[in-house]
Amino acid sequence: MYLTRFRINTARIGARRLLSTPQVLHAAVMSSFAEVPTQAGERARVLWRIDHNNKADVVLYIVSPDRPDLTHLVEQAGWPTTARWETFDYTRFLKRLTIGDTWAFRLTANPVHSIRRKDGEPTKRTAHLTPHHQMRWLLDRQDASGFAILEKPAERRLLPEGDTYELVVRDQRSLSFAKAGQGSSRGSRVKLTTVTFDGRLRVTDPDAFRRVLAMGLGKAKAYGCGLMTLAPVR
Template identity: 70%
Template sequence: MFLTRFRLNTARPGARRLLSSPQVMHAAVMSSFPVAPPTAGDGPRVLWRVDHNSTAEVLLYIVSPDRPDLTHLVEQAGWPTAPGGWETRPYGPFLARLETDSVWAFRLTANPVHSIRRKEGEPTKRTAHLTPRHQMEWLLKRQKDSGFRILEKPLDQRRLPEGDQYQLIVHGRRDLSFGKTEQSNGRKNRVTLATATFDGRLQVTDPDALRRTLTSGLGKAKAYGCGLMTLAPVG
């Protein structure tokens, strides 16, 4: 497995085009591999996420079974004349060091959804969670099976009557709508999805399960920049 970071030059039209559509970004990311990587199943797959840290700092992260070649992205949306267009590191050594009870800061952009039935007898329909409280609950329900526990705040640091129990914040909530062309028949469809970014601190409860989460993704819409969780040392 490999972890890659690429900084987009948002002043360039190519970067703005990539950022305007998750479908276009997905195609650009998948073009980074000579052999098409797996895009389905429960095993390791290509995951990607865009972090809008500031107007001038927009970063693309990719986790992948194979090492990517981002030459085309540098030419279209980076700094072609600058040394070192992107940074790729082996991910395996980091994953192997994960231990039970270790504490990490994390970031995750996800598509928090649930299935509901509006009327008796109708099939269930996938519907997005739209409020921060429900989006937090979506993640909390998945923490045990995903191999981690989100840390709680000390009592003296809680300021709100509800929704302030955990070391977790939700931000960057976005409603996305973009076109998609079906490869099987060439039909054009419209895709809509809601995304949210989670920042917080977690404790490892099951290293193997967390490794699966980090390499296989969490939740739906993985092809569109959702599901990639990254860890960083606390502090």
């Protein structure tokens, strides 16, 4: 597995096109591989995420089973003569994870749930729209995903309730774009809501956690959701 980091030059026309829809960016990411990535004879999952740190600092992260070649992105949306991209051996890092490790994390996800408006109707996938329910969506998945989000000490909690965890929900985005090759008809559009989670966690099941880091968490992975990255706790 490989983790790749590429900073996008937002001043370039190619960058604006690249960031126009997740559909365009997904195609650009998949073009980074000469062959379709596979694992055990089947098509492998490639995860990616865009971090909008500020207007001039936009970073693309990719987790993939094969090493990508981002030459086309450098030429279209980078700094061809002064900056390229960084790729790291992710497998070695994943193997070192152990129970009790604590990390700061970032995750962009598509928090959804299935509801039935009337008896007898099929369920419909619907986005969570409030920070409370979006946070609950992630908390409900932590046990099966091999991690536990850290709780704040009582003296650091600003509210009597609802401020329990080392977790922030931010940057909610409502996206709507046409599916590839289907024009712009209303019926062929993809609509999804994404949010970014920043927080701190403790590893409880290294094997399950490795699967999440390699395979993603939640829906809409092809559209930039599900990739969790880690950083040392400061």
